Amino acid sequence: MPVDTDPKSDRRAGVSTRTLLLACLPAVAIGVLIRVWLMHTSLVPLNADEGVTGLQAYEVLRGRFRLIVAGNEYGSTTETYLIAPLLALWSGVWPLRIVPIALSVVAGYALYRLARPIFGRVPASALALIGWTTSGALTKLSLRPYMGYPTGYIALIAALALACHAMRTEHRLARTAGLAGFAAGFATWSHPIFGTVALLALIAPTLYRRRALRRWWLPLAAGGVLGVSPWLVFMAQNGWPASATPVVAATYPERLTRFVAELLPRAFGLRPELGEDWVGPGAVAVGSAAVLIIGSIVGMVLLVIRTGRQAVPILVAGVLAFPVLALYAPLSNIADGRYALPFLPELLMGLGAWLLLIPERVRNSPWLVVTLPTAWALLTCVPVVHQQVGWQWIDPNTDAKQIVSELETRQIHYIAGDYWGAYLVDYLGAGRLQAAVILPIRFDEENAIVNAADPSEVAYVFQDGQIPRLRMPADHYQKMDLGRFDLYLPVRT
Incomplete structure (x- = not known):
């Protein structure tokens, strides 16, 4: 029997907005403290990729507006335009830290908007806060303004949310299609890996609305062209882009294996970056990784069974992301947590599906928001950071x-x-x-x-x-x- 996902069910359960916001505070505080700690360790020194972002932001202040990362043939420059106003006021490390942190908050809100119609406000809040501090690797990433990654991740979540919305209702379908197309196009401009998964998410509603030419196909295409237009302009001026050169050579089966054995365990905080070790006892970490990965994928199926067709875009994008992204030869190098971002929204939604099996009074209790994300952060962020640097407090720059x-x-x-x-x-x-x-x-x-x-x-x-x-x-x-x-x-x- 499908679960009642009416957002008003939260109010019937007696959960006020004020109570929900108060319940979010512990996990928000833990996330802030972990970020402050990371900024004072040798794990997050300012690096040259971030320096390039800052240098392009200085170019914006001098009137040079690039469409693509300098020296690249792909990758949006959105972050440079957000950082530039801060650089007009002061220089140094902080402008390159404030913007990605703010964007991680926006990503958490986007995840909440994706999850709320499916789970309700309380579980959606818990899920968004888990996304705020999913692991040490991804929390580190939320401190770095890598061009195209923070904004591309947000655009991907938006495309997923709009695809699910298009499966739920025909109300204002043309607007939904236009916004979904824009989000997918913007994600593609940001980085092809985000655009690829966003397009996978749009397969289900496009097939479902296959006869709606004027209300779906046309606004979807128009929005997509608008979203990716900066890259189209760049290609019109510079020609078709060449593929990036892989840093590490690997075959297609090897890339698939590395996604499961290295990238996703790293994304869940069970392996450090740039290392072969596991966090804590190896057998426990390997077992935990298997439970989380299998649980998230099976959870996507469960989500469709329990909530109906609205969750189909999550299942399609989540499952097909593995074989499709493995086609990208540059993804042979997965030592960096950023390459897990295209998988993350679907995996988190799959894990959230298991909340649908617990009693409604527990699922809609503010204590779920107080305890679950806080415990998750303490288990998946703190141990991996401590294993690498201990209780360090330095200026890494x-x-x-x-x-x-x-x-x-x-x-x-x-x-x-x-x-x-x-x-x-x-x-x-x-x-x-x-x-x-x-x-x-x-x-x-x-x-x-x-x-x-x-x-x-x-x-x-x-x-x-x-x-x-x-x-x-x-x-x-x-x-x-x-x-x-x-x-x-x-x-x-």
Whole structure:
């Protein structure tokens, strides 16, 4: 028998908005505290990818508006436009932290809007808060403004929610179709992996509304073109994009296996990033990963059985995401939690389906919101962070800031070297420096300026222990070992 998913059932259960908001506070507070802690560990230093985001945000302030990540042929620049106003007020680390944290709150709200019509307000609140601190890897990711990822994730959830809505009702169907198409198009511009899963979610309502040409197909297509239009403009100017080069080589079956054995356990907080270890006793972690992965996939089926056709887009997108995303060769490298984001909304909804089996008085109790997300955060975020760094409290950007200080003291305005050092230092220089890197080159004009400068005016930065590539003999530089970087300063005679 289908579960009653009328949102008004929460009110009949006596759950006021004020009570629900108060019940959310413990999990919200835990999520904030974990983020503050992570920002003071060596796990979340500012990196060059974030530096590039900041540098493009500075470009926005100077009147240059890019449609795609500099040096790329895909990936939206939405985050740069959100960060730019903050950089007009102050520089440094915080503008690159505030925006992704704010976007993680928006993503949590989007997840709530996806879940509420299906589960009701109370379980939807619990599910959204679990999404707020799903694991150490994904909470770390919520601190990084990787271009296209935070906003692409939000667009994917919106596309899922609209697809489910189109399966529930015909009310204002054309508007729903237009918004769903825009969300899928925007997700595609943000990053193809989000667009792919968003399009998978739209299969079910498109088949269900297959005869509604004017009320579904046309507004869906129009919205999609509008959402992806920045990328279409870029391609019109630059040609069809080439696929990204895989960092790690793997076959299609190997990618599928890695999704299940590495990426998803990492997303659930059972494996650290960039490592083969498991969190805690290996057998317990492996067993927990199996329960969560199998439980979430079976839960998607249960969700359709218990709530009807409205949940079909979640099942289709959740199941097909595995074989379809495995077609992307660059996803052979899944050491980073960001590649789990396209799977996350469907998996969380699948896990939420099991709440439909518990008594309604428990399912609609505010204590569910108080206890479940808080316990989840403490079990999936804190242990993996502690296993990697202990109870650490440091400034992880001291070394990069010291490089900027050394350059300013010696009045050096050109920095070159490794991607992971040069662009980070360039950003922290807040417009006072010019940078050139070996690969990948993001800003051609800057590279040309630095390469044309007098070699005695150019400092070099490389990751600690890396063999340097210098324009002058090594004895023409003073080497400084600054934490995770080696700085080579030209010796002026």
